[in-house]
Each structure stands twice: as structure tokens, then as C-alpha cells.
Amino acid sequence: MLRIGLTGGIGAGKSTVSAMLVEHGAVLVDADRIAREVVEPGQPLLEKLAEAFGPQVLHSDGSLDRPALAAAAFVDSEHTARLNGLMHPAIRDRTAEHFAMYADAEIVVHDVPLLVENDMTPAYHLNLLVDVPAEVRLQRLMDSRGMDRDDAAARISRQADDDTRRAACDVIIDNSGPVEETKAAVARLIESRIRPFSANLASGQRAPKAALELVDPAHADWIGDAQRAIRKLRHGTGEEFAIEHIGSTSVPGLPAKDVIDLQLLVPDLTAARELAPRLAELGYPGAEMSDHLGEESTEGKWFHANTDPGRAVNLHVRTADSVGVRFARAFRDLLIADTGERDRYLELKRDRLAEAKAAGGTNGQMMRTYAESKEPYFLQMRRRLVPDSFD
Ligand SMILES: CC(C)(COP(=O)(O)OP(=O)(O)OC[C@H]1O[C@@H](n2cnc3c(N)ncnc32)[C@H](O)[C@@H]1O)[C@@H](O)C(=O)NCCC(=O)NCCS
Numbered sequence: 001m002l003r004i005g006l007t008g009g010i011g012a013g014k015s016t017v018s019a020m021l022v023e024h025g026a027v028l029v030d031a032d033r034i035a036r037e038v039v040e041p042g043q044p045l046l047e048k049l050a051e052a053f054g055p056q057v058l059h060s061d062g063s064l065d066r067p068a069l070a071a072a073a074f075v076d077s078e079h080t081a082r083l084n085g086l087m088h089p090a091i092r093d094r095t096a097e098h099f100a101m102y103a104d105a106e107i108v109v110h111d112v113p114l115l116v117e118n119d120m121t122p123a124y125h126l127n128l129l130v131d132v133p134a135e136v137r138l139q140r141l142m143d144s145r146g147m148d149r150d151d152a153a154a155r156i157s158r159q160a161d162d163d164t165r166r167a168a169c170d171v172i173i174d175n176s177g178p179v180e181e182t183k184a185a186v187a188r189l190i191e192s193r194i195r196p197f198s199a200n201l202a203s204g205q206r207a208p209k210a211a212l213e214l215v216d217p218a219h220a221d222w223i224g225d226a227q228r229a230i231r232k233l234r235h236g237t238g239e240e241f242a243i244e245h246i247g248s249t250s251v252p253g254l255p256a257k258d259v260i261d262l263q264l265l266v267p268d269l270t271a272a273r274e275l276a277p278r279l280a281e282l283g284y285p286g287a288e289m290s291d292h293l294g295e296e297s298t299e300g301k302w303f304h305a306n307t308d309p310g311r312a313v314n315l316h317v318r319t320a321d322s323v324g325v326r327f328a329r330a331f332r333d334l335l336i337a338d339t340g341e342r343d344r345y346l347e348l349k350r351d352r353l354a355e356a357k358a359a360g361g362t363n364g365q366m367m368r369t370y371a372e373s374k375e376p377y378f379l380q381m382r383r384r385l386v387p388d389s390f391d
Pocket residue numbers: 009010011031032035066067069070073080083084087091112113114155158159
């Protein structure tokens with residue numbers, strides 16, 4: 001099951017976009033709907049809300065007076081925290097029941113207004129943001145929902161700001177234009193990314209490799225993408241293992257192939273083998289392989305690559321004290337600190353890439369030629385950065 005987290009500020013169009021995703025075959029778990037279920041007449045939560053906010057939040061028949069609760073709860077951050085403290089555990093339990101019901105679904109979209117505020121993004125394979133600037137949302141809420149300006153503004157101030165949401169999500173769906181444009185963007189996202197991601201996840205197939213070309217870092221957000229991938233992997237593996245961003249995309253300012261390299265540190269290769277099925281569920285199928293250390297020398301590792309066609313990631317699962325781990329770290333730190341070495345390495349990459357392309361062959365052959373042609377440089381660097389690995 002591909003788990004998608006969908007969020008956006010109040011009035012951004014989450015319901016509008018989630019309905020579009022449902023039309024494309026996704027199953028929806030709606031947090032606002034669940035929030036209503038847990039306060040239906042007879043639920044124990046109603047009494048607790050009345051205790052916390054006063055009897056005026058209940059109608060005379062005992063049901064919830066929603067505008068009265070909104071007025072009491074969004075008045076300041078302390079009251080909102082009290083509301084959340086009461087509501088969120090009940091919402092969480094009911095949500096788990098909904099997900100269990102849809103265990104066989106291929107794509108489940110979880111629409112959660114407070115996905116970023118509650119730090120829930122790492123629990124999903126992909127996080128979508130329905131993005132509309134706060135002032136446009138405020139206007140829409142007043143125009144089309146007849147919402148009071150002060151109520152809308154109070155809720156906006158209780159939520160994350162637009163930039164914080166953008167930094168936490170993987171995909172931004174701009175809904176500031178006409179709905180038809182959003183609909184077309186959602187259809188493209190489904191075809192180019194969500195459907196193939198779901199199919200790859202189900203079959204344990206990695207997404208196509210990144211193109212053999214160097215991308216300008218100004219056109220990418222590699223540090224942000226790596227941090228989001230690391231948080232998902234850490235969360236999905238019980239926060240047990242250290243995971244580091246390595247390789248060219250971890251060096252600010254260095255053009256690179258558009259693939260993020262991460263290394264996950266395990267105590268030994270048995271742990272790597274045991275971890276492999278879990279990583280596959282998280283969207284990173286893999287196999288046992290080895291790092292080439294030069295001459296005849298190799299070192300065992302597991303190599304995983306991700307299933308999301310929208311973001312290539314290679315995940316090297318290495319033992320914590322391995323030469324591979326130490327070299328990747330030291331080489332990254334050298335390139336960050338030493339601009340001269342960074343320029344030399346970039347020149348080498350450009351030359352070898354041009355040579356590999358000139359030699360021709362399939363894409364796979366050219367990739368191998370390129371990788372092998374950099375080996376002597378890496379060997380020389382390893383002598384310098386991890387000298388004890390030659391003992
Ligand atoms: C206070 C309540 C009764 C007001 O009901 P009302 O019908 O006016 O609003 P509704 O539930 O339709 O929510 C509309 C929007 O308000 C915003 N909102 C709701 N709760 C919160 C909150 N705790 N913090 C910030 N924004 C919120 C969201 O953007 C949501 O989509 C209701 O919002 C509620 O029960 N909130 C607590 C549950 C919750 O946190 N829901 C958010 C999803 S986890």
C-alpha cells in the first residue's frame with residue numbers, strides 16, 4: 001500500500017484535491033471526518049470537552065456546538081493545545097481502524113490538516129501539499145464558505161505557516177489558480193509519479209535510474225530532499241539506525257547526477273539482511289552487494305534504491321566501522337571544506353562523463369564506463385583519507 005499524506009492550510013483545497021485523487025482510484029482517510037466521528041452523540045469525549053471548555057460547548061441535547069467550541073478553543077495557543085490534547089489521541093485510535101480496513105488498497109490518501117504541525121510527515125511514502133497563500137485562503141473562506149474573518153484568521157494563526165509546510169512536503173500542488181488547472185496537475189501527478197510509485201512498491205522494483213548528466217544544484221533541493229528521505233527511513237526503522245547524506249548531492253554548490261546517496265549504518269551484515277524487508281516496505285528494495293575498494297579488495301554491504309520515480313535515491317547499508325562509511329564521510333567533508341578539491345573533482349566528472357558518452361553503448365554501459373573511469377581517483381583519495389584501510 002502506498003501511503004500518501006495530504007495537507008494544506010485551512011481553505012487550501014484539501015477536500016477538493018482529495019476528491020480528485022479518489023476519482024483516480026485512491027482510497028481516502030479524512031481526518032476532519034474522523035474528528036467528527038469521535039465527538040458523535042454518546043462519545044465520552046464530549047463530556048471531557050465540556051469540562052475543559054465549559055458547558056456552553058454542548059447543545060441542550062448534549063451534542064457538540066461546533067461554533068461554540070471553535071470560539072473557545074482557537075482564542076489562544078494554550079486553549080488550542082488543550083483541544084488537541086483531548087481530541088488527537090481519540091482521532092489517532094480511530095484512524096488506525098480506518099487504515100486497517102483498507103489494508104488491501106493500492107493507494108491510500110490521508111487528508112490531515114495538521115500533518116506538519118503534528119510532525120506526521122515521516123509516516124508516509126509521499127507527502128502532498130495543497131498550496132495557496134494564506135491571504136487567498138482567507139478570502140476564499142469568507143467568499144465561498146461565509147466564514148467570519150476573525151474565525152478564519154484565528155485558525156490560520158494556530159497552524160503552521162506556508163513556508164514550514166513547503167519545507168516538510170515532497171510535492172507541492174499549486175491550487176491558487178482555477179480548479180481546472182489543479183485537476184490537470186493532479187492527473188499528471190497520478191500518471192507520472194503516484195501510479196508508477198505504487199506499482200513499483202507492490203512489485204519491489206526500483207524506479208528508473210537518474211539520467212547520466214550533471215545537474216546544477218540551484219535547480220534542485222538535494223539537502224531538503226535528503227532530509228525528508230532520512231526522516232522517513234528513520235521513522236520506518238524505529239529510529240534505530242544512523243543515516244547520513246553522502247555523495248556529490250551532499251556537497252553544497254557541486255553539480256551532480258540527480259540521485260541522492262544515503263548511507264545507513266548497521267552493526268553487521270546480518271542486521272543489514274534482517275532490515276532488507278522493512279526497507280522494501282518503506283519503498284527501498286535492495287540486495288547484498290559489495291563496495292569495490294580498488295585492486296582485488298571488496299567490502300560487503302547491502303544496496304537499496306527507491307521506488308519513487310520522482311526522486312532517485314540510493315541507500316547504501318554499510319557496517320558502522322567499514323571503510324565505505326568512513327571514506328564516504330571523509331570525502332564529503334573534504335569537498336565541503338576544500339573548494340580547490342571540489343573544482344578538481346567537478347572537472348574530472350565533466351571529462352569522464354564526456355568520454356563515457358563519446359564511447360557510446362546503452363545507458364547502463366555508459367553509466368558503468370563513467371563509474372569505472374573515476375575509480376583511480378577514488379583509490380588515490382582513499383589512500384589519503386582512510387590510510388589505515390591499506391594496512
Ligand atoms: C473545533 C471544531 C469543533 C470546529 O468545527 P468546525 O466545523 O468549525 O471546523 P472543521 O472541523 O470542519 O475544521 C475545519 C478546519 O479547521 C482547521 N482546524 C480544525 N481543528 C484545528 C486545530 N486543532 N488546530 C488548527 N486548525 C484546526 C482545519 O484546517 C480544518 O480543516 C473542530 O475543528 C474540531 O473538532 N477540531 C479539533 C480536531 C482537530 O484537530 N482536527 C484537525 C484534524 S486532525
